[in-house]
Amino acid sequence: xxxxxxxxxxxxxxxxxxxxxxxxxxxxxxxxxxxxxxxxxxxxxxxxxxxxxxxxxxxxxxxxxxxxxxxxxxxxxxxxxxxxxxxxxxxxxxxxxxxxxxxxxxxxxxxxxxxxxxxxxxxxxxxxxxxxxxxxxxxxxxxxxxxxxxxxxxxxxxxxxxxxxxxxxxxxxxxxxxxxxxxxxxxxxxxxxxxxxxxxxxxxxxxxxxxxxxxxxxxxxxxxxxxxxxxxxxxxxxxxxxxxxxxxxxxxxxxxxxxxxxxxxxxxxxxxxxxxxxxxxxxxxxxxxxxxxxxxxxxxxxxxxxxxxxxxxxxxxxxxxxxxxxxxxxxxxxxxxxxxxxx
Amino acid sequence: xxxxxxxxxxxxxxxxxxxxxxxxxxxxxxxxxxxxxxxxxxxxxxxxxxxxxxxxxxxxxxxxxxxxxxxxxxxxxxxxxxxxxxxxxxxxxxxxxxxxxxxxxxxxxxxxxxxxxxxxxxxxxxxxxxxxxxxxxxxxxxxxxxxxxxxxxxxxxxxxxxxxxxxxxxxxxxx
Numbered sequence: 001x002x003x004x005x006x007x008x009x010x011x012x013x014x015x016x017x018x019x020x021x022x023x024x025x026x027x028x029x030x031x032x033x034x035x036x037x038x039x040x041x042x043x044x045x046x047x048x049x050x051x052x053x054x055x056x057x058x059x060x061x062x063x064x065x066x067x068x069x070x071x072x073x074x075x076x077x078x079x080x081x082x083x084x085x086x087x088x089x090x091x092x093x094x095x096x097x098x099x100x101x102x103x104x105x106x107x108x109x110x111x112x113x114x115x116x117x118x119x120x121x122x123x124x125x126x127x128x129x130x131x132x133x134x135x136x137x138x139x140x141x142x143x144x145x146x147x148x149x150x151x152x153x154x155x156x157x158x159x160x161x162x163x164x165x166x167x168x169x170x171x172x173x174x175x176x177x178x179x180x181x182x183x184x185x186x187x188x189x190x191x192x193x194x195x196x197x198x199x200x201x202x203x204x205x206x207x208x209x210x211x212x213x214x215x216x217x218x219x220x221x222x223x224x225x226x227x228x229x230x231x232x233x234x235x236x237x238x239x240x241x242x243x244x245x246x247x248x249x250x251x252x253x254x255x256x257x258x259x260x261x262x263x264x265x266x267x268x269x270x271x272x273x274x275x276x277x278x279x280x281x282x283x284x285x286x287x288x289x290x291x292x293x294x295x296x297x298x299x300x301x302x303x304x305x306x307x308x309x310x311x312x313x314x315x316x317x318x319x320x321x322x323x324x325x326x327x328x329x330x331x332x333x334x335x336x337x338x339x340x341x342x343x
Numbered sequence: 344x345x346x347x348x349x350x351x352x353x354x355x356x357x358x359x360x361x362x363x364x365x366x367x368x369x370x371x372x373x374x375x376x377x378x379x380x381x382x383x384x385x386x387x388x389x390x391x392x393x394x395x396x397x398x399x400x401x402x403x404x405x406x407x408x409x410x411x412x413x414x415x416x417x418x419x420x421x422x423x424x425x426x427x428x429x430x431x432x433x434x435x436x437x438x439x440x441x442x443x444x445x446x447x448x449x450x451x452x453x454x455x456x457x458x459x460x461x462x463x464x465x466x467x468x469x470x471x472x473x474x475x476x477x478x479x480x481x482x483x484x485x486x487x488x489x490x491x492x493x494x495x496x497x498x499x500x501x502x503x504x505x506x507x508x509x510x511x512x513x514x515x516x517x518x
Contacts, residue, residue: 023432028425133383134420135384136485182476182481204481
């Protein structure tokens with residue numbers, strides 16, 4: 001350890017000039033990088049594409065060790081955690097029943113109003129093959145890239161909520177910028193009240209909420225979802241819940257846990273969305289109530305064409321869907337579907 | 344003739360060892376799997392061989408190699424290009440100016456000297472990132488990284504010293 005024991009080379013080179021020149025080059029690189037030069041990003045994705053087989057192989061044992069080390073602290077409160085989870089599970093079952101009933105009701109209302117239901121979003125499933133917790137960047141690497149249709153800007157979600165966005169896409173790998181990262185800023189809505197805000201990461205576990213209106217007062221526990229403003233992200237992605245107050249500032253406790261997510265979905269907002277399944281005649285309110293279906297529309301009298309053209313024609317509900325063969329609705333037995341397509 | 348070839352091979356090996364250790368430090372520190380559950384940022388392993396050989400063999404760890412290792416660190420850590428390159432050059436400048444003093448330190452003093460050089464690099468990186476994003480990043484992760492780096496320097500310098508004695512050796516004209 002004693003540096004004094006080393007016979008050192010004296011400063012014969014005069015390194016001041018090279019240092020100054022290279023420092024100028026480094027500053028130039030920083031400025032070029034700020035101007036979104038893609039050369040460095042391409043090099044980075046090439047390196048991860050090239051290293052992805054190694055990362056896949058190395059990930060399994062190291063991730064197991066990683067999780068074991070991370071859960072050492074949880075051993076001591078496993079009993080309390082079990083009780084808490086049982087209680088939460090009971091409450092979630094009640095919410096599930098309510099959600100199934102409400103989903104059925106919404107479906108009927110949509111049918112009556114001829115509303116277009118929210119389509120499911122296309123998504124690509126990917127495995128997390130690396131996580132990086134640098135002082136100035138929190139990111140993860142996925143094993144899906146351009147070859148699977150992944151593009152920068154797409155949202156990354158797990159079963160619980162949004163994790164982050166793709167910021168670099170290689171051919172077979174992609175880098176995700178986490179919501180907690182210093183560089184992450186996304187528009188969000190806070191429910192109830194539909195308050196709009198920008199959620200900004202600061203490398204802490206709970207991102208900050210920057211409200212667009214200073215007069216809004218939020219309640220702890222309010223739900224935060226993506227607003228979809230700007231067209232970058234799909235609206236309605238679950239993100240987290242509000243904590244804090246107007247004095248100390250609001251923060252968001254995220255639903256998703258990037259440290260525990262192994263499989264994630266990359267939501268493609270720009271792709272053609274999946275069409276929802278057509279509603280069958282048996283799901284119509286009248287049919288479900290045991291009533292005969294409404295009579296088909298009578299042909300309009302030929303003698304009054306002008307009146308017919310001017311008046312809006314309201315078709316009966318039975319004429320709406322191109323119904324496939326009727327089958328009993330099994331939706332009531334399924335868990336509530338989300339808009340994110342992550343189920 | 345064979346003896347001359349062996350000498351040449353030995354000199355070549357000794358010249359690539361510092362940079363190879365630097366590259367290894369970058370790769371290991373930026374391997375995207377954490378052994379501590381992501382609680383602590385990875386240590387700045389690349390800075391250990393950089394500091395050590397910039398102090399004892401600046402002819403092998405030149406400012407150019409400090410720049411290259413910084414670029415590699417930027418590339419693999421996912422940060423903006425040039426941040427760690429500038430940080431390592433700032434630290435190199437300090438080492439270059441204070442070489443005699445730093446090389447004369449021993450024991451805790453040697454670790455303190457390394458800590459000062461690491462702090463210079465980390466502060467430069469912090470300031471550069473703050474200007475780059477026009478936003479002050481939290482200092483805690485950087486301080487944790489600095490602490491991890493200084494802590495690991497203690498076993499690290501023993502390994503580097505061993506490698507230096509066995510493979511690199513003192514400056515040729517010092518014989």
